[in-house]
Amino acid sequence: MAETTPIRPKWRLAGPWLWLWSGLLGCAAAIAWLVLGGGTLEPLRLGIVWLSLLLVGIGVVLRFHAPAAGVSAKWLLIAVGVFVSLAVTTTANLCASWGGYYFVGFRPGLSFLLWLFTAPVGVAAAWRCLRRAWAATCLERLDEACLALLVGAGCAFAAAYALTNPDPESTFNQFTIQRFWFVSGWVLIFGAALTAADSLTQRLTISGLILFHFGGITTAAFGQGYTPWLVGQIWTRIYRPYLEFLYMNNAYHFYAPEPGPPSYLWFYLQYLDANGERAGHWYKVPRLGDDGRHGHKTALEFYRMLSLTENTMPADVIPTEGEYFQKILERRLARSPEGAKKVAIVGKGPSPKELLVPLHPGIAPSQQYLRPQQHIKRVIESYARHVLGEHQRTHPERTYESVKMYRVIHRIPSWHNFLRGWPATDPEFYSPIFLGEYAPDGRLLTPEDDPFLYWQLPILRDRDRSNDRFAPIYDWARRHAGDRYWRRVYHGAAFVWVDDQGNPEP
Secondary structure, three states, X not given: OOOOOOOOOOOHHHOOHHHHHHHHHHHHHHHHHHHHHOOOOHHHHHHHHHHHHHHHHHHHHHHHHOOOOOOEHHHHHHHHHHHHHHHHHHHHHHHHHHOOOOOOOOOHHHHHHHHHHHHHHHHHXXXXXXXXHHHOOEOOHHHHHHHHXXXXXXXXXXXXXHOOOOOOOOOOOOXXXXXXXXXXXXXXXXXXXXXXXXXHHHHHHHHHHHHHHHHHHHHHHHOOOOOOHHHHHHHHHHHHHHHHHHOOOOOXXXXXXXXOOOEEEEEEEEEEOOOOOEEEEEEEEOOEOOOOOEOOOOHHHHHHHHHHHHHHOOEOOOOOOOHHHHHHHHHHHHOOHHHHHHHHOOOOOXXXXXXXXXXXXXXXXXXXXXXXXXXXXXXXXXXXXXXXXXXXXXXXXXXXXXXXXXXXXXXXXXXXXXXXXXXXXXXXXXXXXXXXEEOOOOOEOOOOOOOOOOEEOOEEEOHHHOOOOOOOXXXXXXXXXXXXXXXXXXXXXXXXXXXXOOOEOO
């Protein structure tokens, strides 16, 4: 094949390489700043990172639109090293996963797919780059594009590290964007390998990716209700991390076979005011008033916020007959009014200052304990960090110390309650579950042996008037959070929340 004659741009800024190397050096400078200076002038360091990413982006775009610039073909040896390392690393990760060692958290099924879509194309790209490096004098356009993508990948990895906040107690973090640039770096490396590979490898790889993606969507659609064994295995071992990362496992089963109850998040934020006095207030996602009207600008925004709460729903399956659950149930019963009376007989009852919360009388105890799965706990921690951080920035005169989180299941009213005229927003239809108390850095402050952690804290009517819509209601989640106004009474043709002395909520 005859080599293309390089055409050097008359204006240096019209070529891609000055932009690419400037961006990469900018990210390297930001890393050096982070290592040597810590959090000094952090906004300026973050500005350098974003400017460097912009420069690299301009360079990559120019590289795909400009003619070959006459770069020496020996530069392809760098690409050879990267692609060989990619193939060796994924192969080693696959072999290690078979032995129970998960270096990047991938189980054998996902490790095999990672190897399948990276190792072969990496080897093919390395072989082609090696042949081009020895046979050609100057690089062709696609060869230069491959190197440009590798420079972009290096800049993405550098940016992910440079965006680190050196203060572990800071509520201002870049966790989400760091993960984005880390994943973008791997995507750029894969794109570089695909660009350097031959056309047959490109077609096979792209076809395989398309089939893999639509296979995941099919698995998500069939993975609800009665799940075939094969679909369940594929979902558990292969597709779940991929679809959850893309957030494409959510909207396939809202109304099939039957819609389930939605979930909300209630946050009780505790802070010190300017006078050093302790106070607290509620923040709810989505914002929904007692009358059922949302506080968002549009209904679309309300439903977008509602989708955030879906991430707190998956819970562990715990055998109710096992010793583990029985110990948890024993602790919970000891802090209920009925259980405290029985325990007090043998002298182990709670102190008078300890809160006693009843269990819901209409729900089995095993269904009132919903411990989130491990990856859901990390999501909950990120929510706590975000809410505390946003309120701290909005109210700098306050010092926010912690937040208590509750996942609230809004149960669908039964038909006989509907016929009796009970509104769907009746407090008794809400079932709060205590998710823990969190520090501003997202750290769980509640001990694992707390008797209320991951338990439902019911909202109940006065038991003597359980069928009266106007009967007093006791919100044990409010009481547990520290809210004085935890009783709802009907007063003056309206429902109001009052404290133990009957004073209404201001």
